[in-house]
Amino acid sequence: MDCAKILIADDDNLVREAIQKILEIFGYQVVAVANGKEACDIIDETFSTIILDINMPIMDGFATLEELNHRNNTIPVLFLTGAGSMDYAMRAINLGAYDFLTKPITDLELFSMKIKQALEKRMYILMHKAYEENLEFEVKSKTKELVSKNKLLDNYSRQLEENTINTIATLQIALEEKDPYTAGHTKRVTEYGKMIGQGLGLSNLELHTLICACQIHDVGKLVIDVSCIQKPGPLSVEEWDRVTHHPEIGQNIIQPLQFLTREGTIVCQHHERVDGTGYPGRLRGDQLDPLSKILTVADSFDAMTSKRSYKVNKSMEEAIEELYNCSGTQFDPEVVAMFTKILRNQ
Structure with missing residues (x-):
């Protein structure tokens, strides 16, 4: 590792200058200081290796290494120790020193080898750091890319869902428009359902689900003979059986669409x-989805107040009275109370 920058801290001028000259002969850039405090003042990431004497004034080698550890230093530290002070060397190693050198320097080959090993250690540390930084960058970049793509997919999926619901609702509305008595039914039921849902404090998700259900609640009528729906008189048993199956048919039509479960x-x-006497499943109150109870009231109210070929429509007050009369049997009392409150406050 040519031109590596090495820091030497030793209070002995002769030793410091001798080691500096040896390292410069080996081709290294050397910065020499007289104690640990001076070393701590100038140390930065540009240095590749640190050589510390143990016994120095102001801040000795051990205190210097402890300070460097506090700063999360990753530069290899070599300790200089005199003959007969191996216990100091072991203490230095335990503090995290990479290796130690004995002084005076008599074996230049061994000295050179230890310096090179420390420099290789530093190179490995820098390469590993660069790898981790690059990996972190790649992970963040890929994560950002995935988030962006997921957002696009979510938007696309949401748009498909909205388009599907709109298509079904459009077909249902087209069926209504064939009969002047049912025109606008879905739009009104959806508005009533939304008003009730907001009044009951539904979450945004539940309100969205309710609105979607209102928009497509009569889709099952698409496969029922229109003459049954528009018939001005009483339905035959067979005709009534067909009509009462339209909720099940509607569910079967949208069943393949998993997002509309x-x-x-x-x-x-x-x-x-x-009360469990409805159709098609004769389900009771606690077996019913809470949102279906809202749709039932909204749908029934519009049926009562709209002109139909087979009956005279009721006024709003007459319809409210009917809702109250059927509260607890046909309709959920809480939904009736909220809807009538909303209607009378308009």
Whole structure:
């Protein structure tokens, strides 16, 4: 490692100057100081090796090494020790010194070898540090790239989901528009459902689920004969059976869309009653999804207040009275109370 920068700290001028000249002959750049404090004042990452004498004034070698350890020093430290002071050398090694040198320097080959080993150690440390920094950079870069791609995928997935829901809702609305009595039904039910959900303090996620369910709640009617839906008189047993299956049909239509699993359950339950006499599953209150109870009230209210081919529509007050009359049997009391409160405060 040519042109390496080495720091020597020794209070003995003759020893310090001798070691400095030897190292310079070997081709190293040398900075020499008289004690540990001076060494600590100038040490930085440009040095490749540190040579410390043990017995120095102001700050000895042990105190210097302890200070360097406190600074998380990674530069290899070689201790200079006189003959007969091996216990000092061992103490230095225990403090983290890389190796030790005996003085006076008599074996230049051994001296040179230990210096080279310390420099190789420093090179390894720097290479390892660079590798870790590069690895950290690569990890951060890849993580940022993955986050960006995941965000794009999430946006794309969300857009697909919205497009799918809009397509189903559009088909459902197209069916409604064929009958002047049901035109606008989905839009109104969705608005009522949203009002109730907000009034009950639903989370954003649950409110989104409720709105989606409202938008597609009658999708099952797409495969039912329109004449059954528009028939002005009473339905036959066979016709009634077809109509009462539209919630199940709706759930089956959207079942392949896994992101609409809960919405499918709500769609299937929107004609159930809390007393267990509804259709298609005759489920009771505690078996029903809470959001389906909201949809049931919103759907029923619009059915009562809208003109239909088979009945005269009710006024808002008449519909509210009907909601209260059926509270606890057909409708959930909490949902009825909230919806009627909202309607009367408008």
